[in-house]
Amino acid sequence: MASFDKEIVFLRLPPFFGKFFTHPQECQVPFPIAYAGACLKKDGFKVSVNDQWAREEAPSRMLRGLLAGDMGMLVMHVDSMNRDVVMDTAWAVRRHCGRSLPMIATGQYADVFPESLVGTAGPFDAAVRGEPELTLVEVARAARSWQEAGCPGDGPDFSGIAGVTWSVADRSRIVRNEDRPLIAGLDDLPLPDFGLFDLDRYAKMSSFVPVRGRVRWGWIMSSRGCPFGCLFCSPTLRKSYGTRYRTHSPEYVSSMVHDLVVNHGCNAIAFEDDVFSLDRNRTIEICHRIRESNPGVFWTAQTHLATLDGEVIQAMAEAGCRGLCVGIESGDEAVRRVLKGQSLSDSDIERNVALIHAHGIQLTAYFMVGCPGETLEQMKKTVEMARRIDPAMIQVAFFTPYPGSPAWDRYMVGGRHEPDMSHYNRFSVNLSAAPRKDVERLHDRFYTSFFLRPKWIARYVTRRLPYVVLQSRGREWKLLFNTLVYLFAPVHSVKMDSMDSIRRL
Ligand code: SF4
Numbered sequence: 001m002a003s004f005d006k007e008i009v010f011l012r013l014p015p016f017f018g019k020f021f022t023h024p025q026e027c028q029v030p031f032p033i034a035y036a037g038a039c040l041k042k043d044g045f046k047v048s049v050n051d052q053w054a055r056e057e058a059p060s061r062m063l064r065g066l067l068a069g070d071m072g073m074l075v076m077h078v079d080s081m082n083r084d085v086v087m088d089t090a091w092a093v094r095r096h097c098g099r100s101l102p103m104i105a106t107g108q109y110a111d112v113f114p115e116s117l118v119g120t121a122g123p124f125d126a127a128v129r130g131e132p133e134l135t136l137v138e139v140a141r142a143a144r145s146w147q148e149a150g151c152p153g154d155g156p157d158f159s160g161i162a163g164v165t166w167s168v169a170d171r172s173r174i175v176r177n178e179d180r181p182l183i184a185g186l187d188d189l190p191l192p193d194f195g196l197f198d199l200d201r202y203a204k205m206s207s208f209v210p211v212r213g214r215v216r217w218g219w220i221m222s223s224r225g226c227p228f229g230c231l232f233c234s235p236t237l238r239k240s241y242g243t244r245y246r247t248h249s250p251e252y253v254s255s256m257v258h259d260l261v262v263n264h265g266c267n268a269i270a271f272e273d274d275v276f277s278l279d280r281n282r283t284i285e286i287c288h289r290i291r292e293s294n295p296g297v298f299w300t301a302q303t304h305l306a307t308l309d310g311e312v313i314q315a316m317a318e319a320g321c322r323g324l325c326v327g328i329e330s331g332d333e334a335v336r337r338v339l340k341g342q343s344l345s346d347s348d349i350e351r352n353v354a355l356i357h358a359h360g361i362q363l364t365a366y367f368m369v370g371c372p373g374e375t376l377e378q379m380k381k382t383v384e385m386a387r388r389i390d391p392a393m394i395q396v397a398f399f400t401p402y403p404g405s406p407a408w409d410r411y412m413v414g415g416r417h418e419p420d421m422s423h424y425n426r427f428s429v430n431l432s433a434a435p436r437k438d439v440e441r442l443h444d445r446f447y448t449s450f451f452l453r454p455k456w457i458a459r460y461v462t463r464r465l466p467y468v469v470l471q472s473r474g475r476e477w478k479l480l481f482n483t484l485v486y487l488f489a490p491v492h493s494v495k496m497d498s499m500d501s502i503r504r505l
Contacts, residue, residue, distance in 0.1 A: 006072035007046040008140055010037065010196075013089060014053050015081040027053050027202050028272065029219040030077065031239060032106065034192030036133045042190050043137050046072075054201035063089065067096050073143050075136065076124075077107040078117065079235070080402050090123040100151050102143040106132040108235035112403040114165035119174045125155050126166040130241050131183055131224075135163040182242045186224065187252045194218065194264055204270040205479050206364040206393045207323030208464060209298035211267050218260030218269045222286065223247040226274040228304065230327070230340050232368065234404035238274045245278055254289040261294055271301035277316075278307050287319035298322045305352045306344055313352075317359035323392075324356055325364040331385030332378040335371050339399075346385070353389045362392035369446065370439045371399040372411070372431040379432075379439065383446050387453070396446045398427040398439070451483075 010033045037047040050069075052062055074093060078086040090103060105117045105124040114127035125143075128135045138161045146156035158166040163180030167173060183189065204217050224240035224247075226233070235241055248256070260266040277283040290297065300323030301316070316324075328349060330336045336343035344352075356363050367386060369379045386394055401407035411431055427443070430436045450456065 005046075006070035007048045008040055008073045008075065009066070009069060009071045010047070010049045010051075010075045010077075011066060011089070012049060012051045012053055012077060013082050013085050014056075015085060028204075028270075029194065029197055029199075029202055031192060031219070031221045031272065032077070032132050034194055034196060034219075035189055036075075036106075036136045037196045038190040038193040039133045039137050040140055041193065043140070045140055047193075047196065049196045051197060051201075054198055059089075063092055066093065071097075071101060072147075073102045073104065073140060075104045075106060078105050078110055079108040083109050087123070094123040099155060100147075102126075102139075102146070102156055104128060104136070104139055106136070108402075108404050110165075111235060111241070112408075114176070115174050118165060119167035119171050126158050126164050129163050129165060130180055131163075133189065134183065135161060135180055139164060182225070182244060182246065184246060186246055186248045191256060191259055192219075192221075194260065199264060199266070204268070204300055204323070206325065206395070207270075207300040207362055209268045209300070209322045211298060215268050216264075216266045218257075218264055218266030219272055220253065220256050220260070220269055221272050222253045222256070222276065223273045223278065226278075228275070228340065229406060230329075231372075231407045231410070232339060232399055232401070232405055234402040234408070237402065237405075239272055240274055245275075247279060247282060250282060250285040250289050253286050254293055257290060257294050257297065261297060267297065269297055269299035271299060273302060275307060276301035276303040277312055278304070280307070280309075280312055283307075283312055284315045287315040287321075290319040295320075300324065302326070305349060308352050308355070310355055313355050313359050313361070317361055321361055323362045323364065325366070327366040328385070328389075329366065329368045329382075330371065330374075330378070331367075331382035332374075335374050335378050335382075338373065339368070339371060349385075350389060353391070363389075364393040364395070365389070365391040367394060367396045367446070368399050369396060369443050370427055370430060370432045370434075372407070374399075374432040374434070376434045376438055376442065379434070379442050383442070383449060386446070386450050390455070392459070394447075394450055396443060398425070398443065399431065400428055401431070 012030060012033065033049055037049070040047050048069075050062070050066055055062070057065070076086050076090060086105075090105075093101070094103065103124045104126050105114075105122075106128045110117055110127040111129045114129055116122055117124045117127045126139060128139065139156075139158060142158050142161065143156045146152070154168060154170055155166075158164045158177070159175070160177070162178050164177045166175055166177075168175055199216060199218070202217055202219070203215070209215060221239060223245060225242040225245045226238065226240070227243050227245055229243060257269060260269060290299070298320045301321060302325040305326050305328070329339050331346070333343060333346060353363060365386065367382050369382060399407075401411050403412075411429070427436055427440055430439065432439055
């Protein structure tokens with residue numbers, strides 16, 4: 001029988017298993033686990049993370065290790081990309097552990113389709129909708145009370161816990177508790193617990209920082225929420241919930257930087273906010289504080305081009321910013337208006353990108369093809385823009401109407417979650433004005449026509465290669481190898497699911 005002398009285990013699963021990833025993906029720290037782990041520990045629970053993004057074990061080995069551990073409660077993040085892997089694994093755990101192990105789902109899929117994860121349809125006891133940290137503490141208390149009472153009835157009583165969907169009456173009736181408001185006072189949360197992760201296994205691969213010797217990345221989400229409402233955006237793609245912008249204070253951000261540098265030995269920081277520089281004054285103050293208290297730290301951030309200007313970019317560069325990630329999405333203004341509502345003009349984009357480059361900051365730009373109504377000519381304008389503005393790194397996605405996005409509500413009413421939504425390099429739903437095959441061909445050529453330019457190759461060899469050789473400890477070779485496979489293999493037909501061995505267990 002599970003017991004709360006034992007651990008609350010967060011099982012973090014990738015979209016697919018295996019050491020050979022077909023996409024040159026990064027490994028990023030999951031903030032909800034870092035925050036929820038800190039909140040649960042503060043409440044007296046023991047917490048551990050079984051992190052398959054970092055460990056990359058074979059499915060059977062992963063499952064054996066998990067079942068051999070001391071689990072008091074199992075928490076799994078489920079989203080559009082890893083849904084199938086999570087469901088198969090969760091059913092396997094359920095078969096082995098029976099009903100005495102409370103199993104909880106969090107993440108975008110639990111937020112949008114909680115009913116599909118609990119009751120008779122799903123393996124979980126409860127789905128946590130929205131921000132999980134505070135809800136999970138109450139869920140863990142209810143699970144502990146249930147276990148201390150000898151596991152009576154159908155399972156733990158989650159009634160009254162806001163943000164939870166669960167089932168009663170022998171799992172036949174699903175109950176949707178009231179919504180939980182978004183967390184307003186972010187500074188009231190404990191510092192995220194990065195001791196739960198092996199930080200050496202994590203790296204921000206799209207950017208590099210000019211550190212001599214070993215790079216150890218630390219991770220900060222200094223704000224939550226984004227008011228822009230892009231058509232394609234859902235919690236699958238972004239890291240926080242809600243349109244209301246909420247921030248940690250500059251003092252708190254400074255203490256997070258200090259914690260990562262002093263207590264975790266980090267010498268590079270990745271700010272993973274959805275839009276880091278949305279509040280201009282706050283951004284400049286954070287930059288001043290980093291300069292004063294942690295002058296040697298290099299960092300990167302994700303933001304929106306519309307929130308940048310010369311003064312903000314200069315403040316960021318002077319405070320150690322060496323990489324920015326922005327979503328440009330399309331080289332066609334009309335398509336950008338469809339995707340992003342009010343949109344920057346081509347000249348605004350080019351001016352801000354030039355400013356970023358002038359301050360020595362590398363740009364990672366995200367683009368998208370196959371957008372609603374988009375023609376091949378408009379997609380070609382995106383390819384041309386990428387070559388023209390010449391960022392250090394690009395990522396090209398197919399437009400995908402993920403559950404939880406405005407596009408899902410607009411185009412997928414009554415529709416279903418497509419299996420191909422397991423990755424944005426699959427063209428799961430064609431809403432464009434071009435045939436699917438043509439869009440897929442353009443997507444592949446987008447990468448080759450961008451990366452196989454002498455200018456880009458020369459920059460890679462002269463700037464990034466020293467970093468590759470000295471600092472990335474093999475990760476960069478894997479990234480380079482996977483990138484070449486990705487560029488030249490027919491990626492749309494590669495089978496990524498390796499779950500058969502889990503299903504047999
Ligand atoms: S894509 Fe970025 S800017 Fe647009 S809504 Fe999502 S987080 Fe905000």
